[in-house]
Amino acid sequence: MSAPNPDPETRTVNLFDGELARCPQPVYQRMHAQCPVARAAMTNSPVISRYEDVIKGLRDPELFSSEMDMQMALGTERPMIPQQIDPPLQTRYRKLLDPHFSRKKMIELEPVIRADASALIDRFVDEGHCDFDPDFAIPLPCHAFLRLCGLPQEDLDLFLSLKNGIIRPQLETKSIDMEVNKKARVETGHRIYAYFEDVIDDRKKSPRDDLMTRLVQSEIDGHRLTRNDILDICFLLILAGLDTVTATLGCNIAYLAANPDQRRRISADPELIPNAVEELMRWETPVIAVPRVATRDVEIGGLEIEQGELVSFLIGAANLDEIEFPDAGAVDFDRERNRHLAFGSGPHRCLGSHLARMELRVAMEEWHRRIPDYAVEPGKAPRYSPGIREVMELPLVWPAP
Amino acid sequence: MKVRVDAARCTGHGRCYDLAPEIFGEDEEGHCVLLVSEPAPEQLDDARRAADNCPERAIQLDAAG
Numbered sequence: 462m463s464a465p466n467p468d469p470e471t472r473t474v475n476l477f478d479g480e481l482a483r484c485p486q487p488v489y490q491r492m493h494a495q496c497p498v499a500r501a502a503m504t505n506s507p508v509i510s511r512y513e514d515v516i517k518g519l520r521d522p523e524l525f526s527s528e529m530d531m532q533m534a535l536g537t538e539r540p541m542i543p544q545q546i547d548p549p550l551q552t553r554y555r556k557l558l559d560p561h562f563s564r565k566k567m568i569e570l571e572p573v574i575r576a577d578a579s580a581l582i583d584r585f586v587d588e589g590h591c592d593f594d595p596d597f598a599i600p601l602p603c604h605a606f607l608r609l610c611g612l613p614q615e616d617l618d619l620f621l622s623l624k625n626g627i628i629r630p631q632l633e634t635k636s637i638d639m640e641v642n643k644k645a646r647v648e649t650g651h652r653i654y655a656y657f658e659d660v661i662d663d664r665k666k667s668p669r670d671d672l673m674t675r676l677v678q679s680e681i682d683g684h685r686l687t688r689n690d691i692l693d694i695c696f697l698l699i700l701a702g703l704d705t706v707t708a709t710l711g712c713n714i715a716y717l718a719a720n721p722d723q724r725r726r727i728s729a730d731p732e733l734i735p736n737a738v739e740e741l742m743r744w745e746t747p748v749i750a751v752p753r754v755a756t757r758d759v760e761i762g763g764l765e766i767e768q769g770e771l772v773s774f775l776i777g778a779a780n781l782d783e784i785e786f787p788d789a790g791a792v793d794f795d796r797e798r799n800r801h802l803a804f805g806s807g808p809h810r811c812l813g814s815h816l817a818r819m820e821l822r823v824a825m826e827e828w829h830r831r832i833p834d835y836a837v838e839p840g841k842a843p844r845y846s847p848g849i850r851e852v853m854e855l856p857l858v859w860p861a862p
Numbered sequence: 863m864k865v866r867v868d869a870a871r872c873t874g875h876g877r878c879y880d881l882a883p884e885i886f887g888e889d890e891e892g893h894c895v896l897l898v899s900e901p902a903p904e905q906l907d908d909a910r911r912a913a914d915n916c917p918e919r920a921i922q923l924d925a926a927g
Contacts, residue, residue: 516917556891563892564876735880739915798914806917810873815892 468502469495475502476750476773482845485749486790489778498764506771507764508750510778512785512802514761518753518774520807522547525753525772527809536627536650541697542690548808553681555812558694561672564815570608571819577604578827586831589861590838594711594853597828602706605820606698611671612660623653624703628849650696657695661688702813704849706820708747711852713825715843716741716792718836718857723792728833731826737794738821743801744792746777747850751805776802835859864924865909867896871920881915882908894920 466481466488467474474492475481481488489510492499497511509515518525526547528540540546543554560566578601585591603620607613625632626649630642633649664674676691686694717724727733750773757768766772780801781789804811811817835857837843844854865885867878874893878886884905887895901909913921 520918559874559891559893563874563890564879564888565892797911800915800917800919802917804875804917806873808873810875810917815876 465491467492467496467499472496472499473502474499474508476508477847479847481749482847482850483843485746485777485850486744486781489775489781490790492775492778493782498762500764501773504771506773507755507761507766508773508775509761509764510775510782511762512779512782515774515776515779515802516806518761518772519751519802519805519809522551522808524756524759525774526756527551527753529752529754529771535700536646536653537693537696538650538654539689539693541700542693543812544697544701544809551808554690554694555808557679557681557686558812561675562812562815564819567815567819570605570816571823573608574601574605574820575823575827577601577608578824579831582827582831587861590856590858593714593855593857594707594851597824598707598710598714598852598855601710601824602703602820605706605816606702609816610660610673610695610698611669612673619656620699620703623649623656624699626652627700628704629846653696653699654692657692658688660695661691698813701811702816704851705748705813706817708849708851709742709745709817709821710824711843711855712745712747712845712850713738713741713821714828714835714857715837715852715855716745718843718855720792721836723794724833724835726794727825728829731829733794734825734829735822736796738818738825739799739801740792740794740796742803742821743780743786743796743799745850746780746801746803748803749777749850750775751809776805832859863901863906863909865896865899865901865913866922866924867894868920868922869893871918872916873918875917877915877917878912878921882912885909886912 466478492510499508501508509518527545528547529545543551581597581600585596600617603617607616622633627646630645631637634641634645660673661677664677668674676686679686727737753772753774755766755768755770755772759766783789804814838856838858841856843852846853872894874891876892878894879888885898885901885908887897889895909923913923
């Protein structure tokens with residue numbers, strides 16, 4: 462018999478456990494009851510679960526730094542901007558980037574993303590079935606990314622392969638050899654740098670009304686962003702912008718397919734969708750943890766953390782904390798108070814949160830308008846990936862018109 | 863009832879101007895701008911919802927006095 466997760470005797474938790482990917486809420490509830498501070502199985506790094514401990518950590522970049530050892534690097538040659546740098550430098554980059562990711566800017570983008578979502582649905586709606594991940598959840602955020610940056614929609618397949626080459630290289634290499642995949646990651650990193658080098662050159666020569674041009678032209682304290690600055694920002698946009706929304710869409714639709722009463726409520730009353738998106742983000746939290754490095758020895762809830770240790774702040778568990786969320790174990794689309802941490806907290810609040818919220822709302826509105834009555838294909842079960850909880854297999858069926 | 867926003871805590875989640883657009887606006891970076899510091903009675907529920915949904919706890923409601 463395998464060890465329980467978490468294991469209260471050793472105070473360890475396996476963050477790559479199948480149950481944590483598939484159905485994390487009971488694991489989080491056991492963590493709150495048995496070991497709200499723990500260590501990760503295998504890596505032994507501290508894992509923090511309580512809401513109050515998590516927000517304290519994320520709001521204290523002096524104590525918990527985002528400047529990771531490059532061994533954590535995902536094919537990058539330098540830290541990603543602004544995610545892997547600390548204030549005060551990070552604050553200056555955010556001042557420059559935030560206006561391009563504000564809610565106002567995202568509302569301008571909304572009609573074209575809605576058309577993209579609808580066009581994807583057009584392709585399969587009459588067939589009465591689809592594979593939700595490859596047919597909808599993967600391409601939609603990629604369309605949105607290309608629209609935002611001002612890049613050609615024909616590059617969609619290229620971006621999907623670049624994204625996989627970094628995040629899930631085994632899909633591209635068809636190998637489970639760590640060295641093979643590490644090499645593929647580095648090679649993909651070079652391809653991403655090379656692609657954006659070309660885009661930067663092009664926008665310098667012929668400026669357009671798009672994000673890439675604005676990055677080329679923007680300044681921090683009177684200085685233009687360097688070429689490397691722009692590349693390090695673009696790398697982050699690919700890594701943080703594509704998979705996260707894909708995973709959230711999959712988790713949301715898988716939940717609703719399995720809970721027909723909730724699905725019917727949304728289909729009957731689309732005005733519920735914004736609040737449902739917030740509640741499902743709390744409940745599912747597809748990006749389960751945020752890593753930080755302790756800059757000095759510190760103790761949290763009785764756990765001694767040493768300087769230099771990588772600490773996992775488990776935002777998924779924080780979002781199930783009964784102390785912050787009364788009846789945390791119930792999915793309540795009418796929840797009035799929801800300070801969930803799915804987009805983090807503190808100075809590194811997700812740069813793309815307004816983009817993600819817009820994409821999720823638009824996708825849920827278009828989906829339920831066109832396909833109100835759907836279920837998982839009988840005899841099949843959704844398959845969730847560990848790490849970021851992407852629902853990689855979600856075969857759906859509905860009455861064809 | 864008075865609304866106070868702690869600008870140092872705000873990081874631009876934008877829940878307040880989503881939920882209570884009559885009371886909160888946004889600056890160019892998406893951070894909260896207080897539009898109405900003493901909401902009318904019919905706006906109080908919205909103000910409270912905004913405060914209750916701010917992940918940074920940057921919004922305070924004080925009894926006017």
